Amino acid sequence: MADAVYVSIGGRSDPLVGLKDLFQGLSKVQLWLAFAADEVQQRYRRSRLGLAWIVVSYVIFVAAISIMFGGFSQKGASEFTAHIAVNYAFFSFLIANITDGCAVFRTSKNWVGSMPLPHSIYVLKSVARSLFVLGITMIVGIGVLLATGHMMTPISFMALPAFLIILLNAVLLQTYLGYLTARFRDFEHLMLSLTRVLFFVTPILWVRTEMPEGSLRRIIADVNPLTHALEILSAPLLGHAADPLSWKVISIITVVNIAMMLIASYLAHRRLPYWL
Amino acid sequence: MTHIHNSEKKTLKLAQLRPAPSFVVADKVGVTYPVRGNIAQGIDTQSTPRMIRDVRGRLRGVRAISDVSFTLNEGNRLAIVGENGSGKTTLLQVLAGILKPEVGTLRVRGRITSLININLGTQIEATGHRNITLRGLAAGYTHDEIEAKREEIAEFSELGEFLSMPIETYSSGMRMRLVFSIATAFTPEILVLDEWLSAGDVSFKEKATRRMIEFVEKAGILILASHSRKLILDNCEICLWLEQGVVRAMGPVLEIVNAYEADQRAKKTNPDAPATLLRGAN
Numbered sequence: 419m420a421d422a423v424y425v426s427i428g429g430r431s432d433p434l435v436g437l438k439d440l441f442q443g444l445s446k447v448q449l450w451l452a453f454a455a456d457e458v459q460q461r462y463r464r465s466r467l468g469l470a471w472i473v474v475s476y477v478i479f480v481a482a483i484s485i486m487f488g489g490f491s492q493k494g495a496s497e498f499t500a501h502i503a504v505n506y507a508f509f510s511f512l513i514a515n516i517t518d519g520c521a522v523f524r525t526s527k528n529w530v531g532s533m534p535l536p537h538s539i540y541v542l543k544s545v546a547r548s549l550f551v552l553g554i555t556m557i558v559g560i561g562v563l564l565a566t567g568h569m570m571t572p573i574s575f576m577a578l579p580a581f582l583i584i585l586l587n588a589v590l591l592q593t594y595l596g597y598l599t600a601r602f603r604d605f606e607h608l609m610l611s612l613t614r615v616l617f618f619v620t621p622i623l624w625v626r627t628e629m630p631e632g633s634l635r636r637i638i639a640d641v642n643p644l645t646h647a648l649e650i651l652s653a654p655l656l657g658h659a660a661d662p663l664s665w666k667v668i669s670i671i672t673v674v675n676i677a678m679m680l681i682a683s684y685l686a687h688r689r690l691p692y693w694l
Numbered sequence: 695m696t697h698i699h700n701s702e703k704k705t706l707k708l709a710q711l712r713p714a715p716s717f718v719v720a721d722k723v724g725v726t727y728p729v730r731g732n733i734a735q736g737i738d739t740q741s742t743p744r745m746i747r748d749v750r751g752r753l754r755g756v757r758a759i760s761d762v763s764f765t766l767n768e769g770n771r772l773a774i775v776g777e778n779g780s781g782k783t784t785l786l787q788v789l790a791g792i793l794k795p796e797v798g799t800l801r802v803r804g805r806i807t808s809l810i811n812i813n814l815g816t817q818i819e820a821t822g823h824r825n826i827t828l829r830g831l832a833a834g835y836t837h838d839e840i841e842a843k844r845e846e847i848a849e850f851s852e853l854g855e856f857l858s859m860p861i862e863t864y865s866s867g868m869r870m871r872l873v874f875s876i877a878t879a880f881t882p883e884i885l886v887l888d889e890w891l892s893a894g895d896v897s898f899k900e901k902a903t904r905r906m907i908e909f910v911e912k913a914g915i916l917i918l919a920s921h922s923r924k925l926i927l928d929n930c931e932i933c934l935w936l937e938q939g940v941v942r943a944m945g946p947v948l949e950i951v952n953a954y955e956a957d958q959r960a961k962k963t964n965p966d967a968p969a970t971l972l973r974g975a976n
Contacts, residue, residue: 424806426788428724428797449831456828460819532815533808533832534791688794691787692728 436593436683443538450539454546469554476555480506480562487623496566498625503562504652505622507555512584512644513613514548519592520599520606527694537683537690541592545585563655573654580650580660583672587647590675594682600693601686620644643671715768716804716883716915718789723798724760725784729753744939758784759939762798766915773926773947774919775954776936782919783888785936786810789917790886804883804915807833811888812870822857822864822872829876843879850901851875870894878905884915889922903928926951 432438443450462468483506484499491498519541523530526540599606619638626645629636639645646664653660686693726746746755759781766772774782787793788800790808815832816825826847830840848857851871861869871894878885885906894902906929910916920926926933926947933950935943943950 424791424800424802426791426794426800428795428799446831446834448837449828452828452831456817456820456824463819528814528816529832531787531792532811534806535832691793 431684431688433684434680435687436680439536439683439687440538440589440593442536443542446536446539449535450543450546453539453543454550457543457547458550472551472554473558476507476510476558483623490623491625492628493625500563500566500568500656501625501652502622503559504655505648507552507559508648508651509617509620509622509644510555511548511552512588512647513616514551515545515588515592516595516609516613518544518548519588519595520609522592522596523600523690523694524596524603524606530691530694537596537687538589538593541589541596544592545588548588549585560655568655568657571657573657573659576654576659577651580654580668583668584647584651587668587672587675590672590679594675594678597682597686597690600690616642616644620648622648643667646671714803717768717802718764718766718804718884718915718917719799719801720765720789721763721799721801723762723785723788723795723800725758725781725788725793726755726796727758727784728755757939759788759936760797762936762941764934764941764944766917768915769910770932771910771916771930772918773930773933773951774917774936775921775926775933775951776942777958780936781939782936783810784939786886786888786917786919802884805834806884806886807877807880807882808886809873809877809888810886812866812873816861816869816873818862819860821859822851822853822861825861825872826857826876829873830880833880835880839880847872847875847879850879850905852898867894867898871898874902878909881909881912882914885909885917887916887918887920889920899925923951923955 458469462471465471467474480499480503483502484495487502488495488498491501493501522540522544523537529535529540530537595605595609599609619642621639624635626636626639626649629639646661646667649664650660650668653664744757745753746757748754762785764772774785776782784793786808787810788795789802790806790810791802792808792810815829817828820828823844826844827837827840830843831837835843848854851857851874853868853872856864856868857872861872864872874894903925906916906918910929916929918926918929930947933945933947933954934941935950935954943953
């Protein structure tokens, strides 16, 4: 490390700077884990229930929705509860990555302006934090699954590759959303407005396959990328294989996200400290 | 195969024992801050050449520093002087790798620690101890290495029990003590300091000066921006004088500091004199 020569040539960027930054960041695992742990603690500091609030708010939501909306679905009460429990946990995770992604560099101004750390540190910290929340809610979520008779089957393990590809997308997405927000501050407000709508246009309160083919809701669900992300994550846990269409859509989205992340890093990496 | 592997290990060890000499080489470095949105024209419509305007006269950028070149080698101790807004902090940020130069080239070898803005690079809700860990990790050290230094940092900062309190409760002098103690405990090869070191009281300043001398004796490179004549003369041997973002002079510390202070006095007695006149008189 001490022997390396740091060279910075004015006005020039490395085309692969995003990738290099990501690998540098990944190697500093202790740092971003420490940052993430601090932020989780900070959020619940001086509250009596502390981290238990994550579980409490999740349970309240799942229970309330199951009671209120269970009757609208053709699924039985327990099947619908399982559908809500799994989909809502993953949906919260996906949304957290969109909203936190927009803020990822804006809120790290304090460190970006004081040390030349890889930018991916802040992204990995942010993803780790949302992962922690998902982990806690999924403990309850899996409890709900078992209580509603969804036992682990070989098909359940398909959730694992789905989860890994979504995790990769979370890192890519947060990186370029973070750069976009750093440069265009309106972008974050736009995304916040959209995420509120996303809750209703994503099949959580309702079941996509119950909507007739060609109906407005079915079309909206089909063009919504979140539908497909939820499908590959939730379907295996609910005991059936995910729609192959969803895997195709997510594969294409992953390629697009890789390109977006590399382009955004190329354009924004050297300018980020000036924008914050 | 194993033989080659072993010899490789040996050379690696030798390299660690005797690290390659540090250096900092700046070649025609320039930084321009972008200005976004419309900034209302002030009363003063006369603008300095540092302001970059578009064809419609709107402010689009500020040239913070331009055409800065110098070379520093092991054991060099550089002071940077200049008026407020002359580009000192920007230059330090570039040298520390925080800002990337817009033009020119910067080449640096050696582990850099920079203390530029005391309010940055800490987690204010976290305790002093936690911040020792975070800054240590950020500088690339392991948990074990940090624990080995913790006691020394606590002792040098003289913060005692306060290290268990959130640093948002600290005074600026206390924060400075903590951050300075952490930064110097890990023996950086290149130390970049802004003028806030003056926030410390007299006894801490003396202690800090002793530590900086120790550090420079280990063949490190020190770069220090300050308004304090004493701090500069005590710690540095060469001096760079920035004016309006460009290097006005660079040379032996006493000579440059004297010239700078003479210029400041001249400006005080004749504040309306344009800079060019002063330059001619000097």
